[in-house]
Amino acid sequence: MEMISQNKSFGGWHKQYTHRSDVLNCDMRFAVYLPPQASAETPVPVLYWLSGLTCTDENFMQKAGAQRIAAELGMAIVAPDTSPRGDDVADDPAYDMGKGAGFYLNATQPPWSSHYRMYDYVVEELPALIEATFPVTQQRAIAGHSMGGHGALLIALRNPQRYSSVSAFSPITNPMNCPWGQKAFTAYLGNDRLQWAQYDASGLMAAAEHKLPALVDQGMADNFLQEQLKPEMLEQAAQLSGYPLQLRRHDGYDHSYYFIASFIEEHLRFHAEHLF
Numbered sequence: 465m466e467m468i469s470q471n472k473s474f475g476g477w478h479k480q481y482t483h484r485s486d487v488l489n490c491d492m493r494f495a496v497y498l499p500p501q502a503s504a505e506t507p508v509p510v511l512y513w514l515s516g517l518t519c520t521d522e523n524f525m526q527k528a529g530a531q532r533i534a535a536e537l538g539m540a541i542v543a544p545d546t547s548p549r550g551d552d553v554a555d556d557p558a559y560d561m562g563k564g565a566g567f568y569l570n571a572t573q574p575p576w577s578s579h580y581r582m583y584d585y586v587v588e589e590l591p592a593l594i595e596a597t598f599p600v601t602q603q604r605a606i607a608g609h610s611m612g613g614h615g616a617l618l619i620a621l622r623n624p625q626r627y628s629s630v631s632a633f634s635p636i637t638n639p640m641n642c643p644w645g646q647k648a649f650t651a652y653l654g655n656d657r658l659q660w661a662q663y664d665a666s667g668l669m670a671a672a673e674h675k676l677p678a679l680v681d682q683g684m685a686d687n688f689l690q691e692q693l694k695p696e697m698l699e700q701a702a703q704l705s706g707y708p709l710q711l712r713r714h715d716g717y718d719h720s721y722y723f724i725a726s727f728i729e730e731h732l733r734f735h736a737e738h739l740f
């Protein structure tokens with residue numbers, strides 16, 4: 465593992481690293497914010513942030529404004545990339561397929577299956593690396609935006625013992641039934657609907673037994689709201705299983721980081737309530 469940048473921020477440190485990922489079979493970059501409290505004597509819990517289509521580890525760290533609150537709360541934040549990377553990794557010219565669009569799943573179909581295993585990377589390999597390297601505890605929360613909101617929800621729903629809480633901004637809630645999800649699932653997973661269902665937050669939430677505190681924020685001026693995001697599907701799923709989902713609709717906000725920056729403090733405080 466190699467550190468490629470470090471910047472002091474609110475008394476703590478923002479750092480970027482590259483490392484070899486065995487799961488993804490390529491070199492990967494991630495970002496970590498370590499609050500001033502983090503030390504060998506006082507390890508801190510970790511919030512994992514999963515970004516959306518076209519993003520890298522940098523969008524959240526540069527735009528959300530999360531560091532001030534993470535420093536106050538004593539919470540580390542880890543932001544992985546959104547897909548495998550490198551010259552030998554399959555890609556597609558479209559923004560919603562290939563690099564920048566890993567959808568946090570394990571692809572089964574060529575040419576994707578040799579690298580696109582973001583589910584295993586986020587659930588297993590990255591936390592193991594983080595917990596072996598930095599002064600952090602094994603307390604974890606997970607959050608994300610759009611495609612990353614889908615990732616955060618499906619990963620928390622499938623691994624409730626690994627996380628204390630989950631939150632999302634503008635998540636793709638029901639990828640089996642929206643164009644982004646159907647395109648990605650067909651390419652990465654083929655036509656096997658049983659595989660698709662393993663990555664559909666609404667289906668998983670409707671069937672959930674072990675439940676985590678869940679917070680979702682959605683802007684009502686989001687261009688992707690009705691065709692792609694469909695928060696009402698997650699709401700219905702939560703009603704079916706009695707899932708403790710707090711879904712908030714916000715007039716006038718769009719799909720951008722201007723929206724995320726407006727409510728990220730509330731998400732960090734929500735996770736802190738359940739992490740500490």
Ligand SMILES: CCCCCC(=O)Oc1ccc([N+](=O)[O-])cc1
Pocket residue numbers: 516517518519559610611719720721
């Ligand atoms: C606000 C940061 C982008 C977050 C994720 C996202 O929503 O990434 C998109 C990129 C491109 C298009 N597009 O070209 O329609 C749609 C969505």
